[in-house]
Amino acid sequence: MGPFLIGMVRVTVQLMIKRRIFICLLLFAGMVASAPVFLPVSAQDICPEKAGTTTRETYPSGLLGQTMYYTVYTPPCYEQSEAAYPVLYLMHGSNEDDGHWIRLGIEDVLNAGIADGTLPPMVVVLPFGNLIANRNWFDALSWGNIFMTELLPQVEATYxxxxxxxxGGISRGGFWAYNIGLKHPDMFPVIGGHSAYFDPGHAPETxxxxxxxxxxxxxxxxxxIDRGKDDFAYPGLDLMAERMAEAGADYQYIVQPEGQHYNTYWSLYVADYLAFYAADWLEPSTPPQPTATPPGIGAFATNTPIAPMQITAQATVPQPTASQPVPMPTATLESTQVTSQAATSGTWQVYFPVVAFPSLMTSLSMETAGRVAQGEALPALILDTETAAAMQAAGFNLSPEVRLVEPSDLRNALWRDYNAFTLLPMDRIAMDMRLLWVDDVPVVDMLEQYPLAKxxxxxxxxxxxxxxxxxxGVTALTRYTTTMLDQNGVEWAASGIEDYVKRSDFFHTSNEVSMYPTCPQTNEPVLGGPTSFCSKPSHFDLLPLLDVDVVELTGNHNNDYGYNxxxxxYDYYVSQGMATIGGGLTVAQAQAPLILPGENVAMLACNFPGPYYALVNEDPSMLGGLRPGAALCDWHWLEEALPALAEEVETVIVSVQYQEVEDYLPLDQQYLDFRKLADLGADVVIGTAAHKPQTFEFYQTQRGDRSLIHYGLGNLFFDQPFWGNSRFFMDTIYVYGGRLQAVELFPGLIEEQARPRLMTPDEREAFLYFMFRQQNGF
Structure with a gap:
């Protein structure tokens, strides 16, 4: 088919779609015009029923070619009455479904409010946007268009x-509520957004x-619009409030004194939300109910934009010539870890809980695993036929009702339903799947207790x-972190992650600051100017306390207090038995890869941005003279070293000090450089300089396989209190039989600028939602 014909087909399709939309709107108009006339509802003081009815319904989407779902609440005595009711449409958040508002408790709030007269009887419709609601599509296949031309006409012809x-809506659903409502203001005079996600670049201006x-x-x-004090969506909400004020809108913007972007926050205020939506629908004799807020809120604004609470505010070289290829021996490291695996010698039949990588789940409960082992068919469980057969052959009792797919369809099934999980043997887990914990403990550390292992x-x-x-990522025991370590001790600082990191065979961190005897006082000139960093020697006791095995030295502050x-x-690391990568006293030391015991895994590290005085140099004629320091990410060296390393070992991990940027997304050049490292042979590429966590990529390399790229882990120990800078990932790479098998994520939060810890379940959900949905675009 030539270009002209292709163009004709495209135009024809668009015309057909536009014609379909026009017909749908005409049909809807006809429905409204021909619909029977009902009297408005009056107070239901004679209704004997105490609860409304909630059902799940379907409608066919011709645009998508599939069945779509919605849940609807009808008030008490709806079936016995002939009255007509107002309707409230409430959108769910990303990674949720039409049961989202039900799980937040909306049924109880509606029933109680209608019974005591603080809410009028109403119909509430909870659409399920499925995957389409997560797409930034704004054409005929957008969620807004499907809602207006397919769902709404059916609802309003049925009830x-x-x-x-x-x-209204929550988070992503709040965006769609405002999108739909503002494009149809004659139909939706009341619009609400609860932690609604607004972004200037999120959609075209129209x-x-x-x-x-x-x-x-x-x-x-x-x-x-509303949010909790620590909600990551605050920039867009603040901007929306400013624009509402400029436009003279009748609006309320509420910032609650506590709360983040998760369900426990929204569930507290369902009654407030309903009171807002229904304020114009109450009988004249019943005054509208005021919005209830906790005492001392001090953050309520009506027709006035408010600034975010201060606690949530965020901050918005010469290089040497190419080094010679490495004249190594490579470095080696003896494993000193003693984990609970020692107690589980011999082979096991184990089925590990696994989700699609972008799922918001991090842990399965032991109770849930036990229910599967007892033969219960859980709605969230998907098994492939190969695993199901193997489990039954091994004596596990599976329900005949369990959802089964072919092995080739399992990946797509998980990626279509982020609330689903599966069970797999270790050697069948794919890179774009993610291991779950059980009760926040890695399964490999609890085989004797795990009900799906024997x-x-x-x-x-x-x-x-x-x-x-x-x-x-970044370890920098300096500035205010120093103060907190002095006050609380290194044991306190380690206590939030110590148990987890000691479970691994090898724990790595990028320590960017050297120790100095009189830190921070010095009579010598410092190389980093006013941002020169040092650590107290006593605070380095934190590293052996955490059983750090590998110290990355690519950081840009290690030479701040001088080369001595x-x-x-460096001598301290050697004395403690810690291996180093990415830096050293000589070029050979800095460029040497680290081969882990078993000789299946190698680690290599380097620094892209400098500055010059942070880089190792053996040429006395160059600026700064002879010095220890970080290995420059020199492509002449890497183009030889990485392919050779990939031939030598099964799994190559490359960690990188890159240009620091206060963003969750990498720079354009960072994409190119990290992908090139993968093309040269790296199976895992990790950014260790980012002070904010950054996004992930499963990159199809020119070698024909896929590499995991994580553009930034974030801080581990550093005194940056801002929302993004105090949240981080630790990535645990599972290498099984020498092969990169799986990834486990540790979502963490730094308390008091010096104590990292595992996030609570609610904090994890909010953080992963922000990183995976809002930033990564999964």
Whole structure:
């Protein structure tokens, strides 16, 4: 087919779609015009029922070619009455479904409010946007268009409605509520967004609520937005409030004194949300209920934009010539870890809980694993036929009702449903799947307690074949972190992650600061100017306390207090039995890869941005003279070293000091450089300089396989208190039988600028939602 014909087909398809939309709108208009007339609902003081009815319904989407779902609440006595009711449409958040608001407790709030007269009887519709609601599509296949042309006409032809409408939503659903409502202001005079996600670059101006609010006639409309004090979505909400004020909108913007971007926050205020939506629907004799807020809120604004709470505020060289290829011996490291695997010798038959990588799940409960082992068919469980057959042959009791797919379809099934999980033997886990813990403990450390594991001759899992490497980001025991270590001690600082990192065979961190005897006082000139960093020698006791095995020395502050401080710190690592990568006293030391015991895994590290005085140099004629320091990421060296290393070992891990940027997304050049490292032979590429956690990529290399790229882990120990800078990942790489098998994520939060810890379940959900949905775009 030639270009002209292709163009004709495309135009024809668009015309057909536009014609379909026009017909749908005409049909909807006809439905409304021909619909029977109902009297508005009055107070239901004679209704004997105490609870409404909630059902799940379907409608066919011709645009998507699939069945779509929604849940609907009808008020008490709906079936016995002939009255018509107002309707409230409430959108769910990303990674949720039409049960989201049900799980937040909306049924109980509606029933109680209707019974005591603080809420009018109403119909509440909870659409399920499925994957389409997560797409940034704004054409005929957008979620907004499907809602308006397919769902809404069916709902309003099916239920007795009186023409009064309101629309709202949570997070991503809040975006869609404002998108739909502002594009149809005559139909939706009341719009709410709860932690709604707004971003200037999130949508074109014709569809972005931040732009629509400035162009629509807002006469007669009411708006609500709210968030908790620590909600990551605050920049867009603050901006929306500013634009509402400029537009003269009738709006409320509420910042609660506590709360982040998760369900426990929204569930507290469901009654407030419903009172807002229904304020115009109450009988004249019943005054609208005021919005309830906790005492001392001090953060309520009506028609006034408010600034974010201060605690959430965020901050917005010459190089040497190419080094010669490495004239090594390579470095080696003896494993000193003693983990619980020692107690699980022999082979086991184990089925590990696994999710699609972008799932918000991190841990399965032991109770859930036990229910599977007892033969219960859980709605969230998907098994492939190969695993199901193997489990039954091994004596596990599986329900005949369990959801089964072919092995070739398992990956797509998980990626279509981020709430689902599966069970797999270790050697069948794919890179874009992610291991779950059980009760926040890695399964490999609790085989004897895990109900889906049993010792077996010739089992599918041999603990002796597993190596775990935990990778962490910036460690800088300096500035205010120093103060907190002085006050609380290194044992306190280690206590939040000590148990986890000691489970790994090898724990890595990028320590960017050298020790100095009189830190921070010095009579010598410092190389880093006013941002020169040092650590107290006593605070380095933190590293052996955490059983640090591998210290990365690619950081840009290790030479701040002079080359002697670097050398003495390097000697300390050697004396403690810690291996180093990416830096050293000589070029050979800095460039040497580290071969882990078993000789299946190698680690290599380097520094892209400098500055010059942080880089190792053996040429006395160059600026700064002879010095220890970091290995420059020199492509002449890397183009020889990485392919050779990939031939020597099964798994190559490359960690990188890159240009620091206060963003969750990498720089354009960073994409190119990290991908090139993967093309040259790296199976894992990790950014260790980022002070904010950055996104992930499963990159298809020119070698024909895929590499895991994590552009930034974030801080581990550093005194940056901002929301993004105090949150981090640790990535645990599972190498099984020498092969990169799986990844486990540790989502962490730094308390008091010096004590990293595992996030709570709610904190994890909010953080992963932000990283995976809002930033990564999964």
């Amino acid at each position: 007795r409605l009186d023409g009064r409408r309101a629309i 569809d972005n609520p931040l732009d629509l609010i400035t162009t629509v006639d807002l006469t007669g409309m009411r708006f609500w 010792q077996a001759a010739n089992g599918n899992y041999d603990p002796a074949l597993l190596q775990r490497v935990t990778l962490s 401080a670097y050398a003495e710190t």
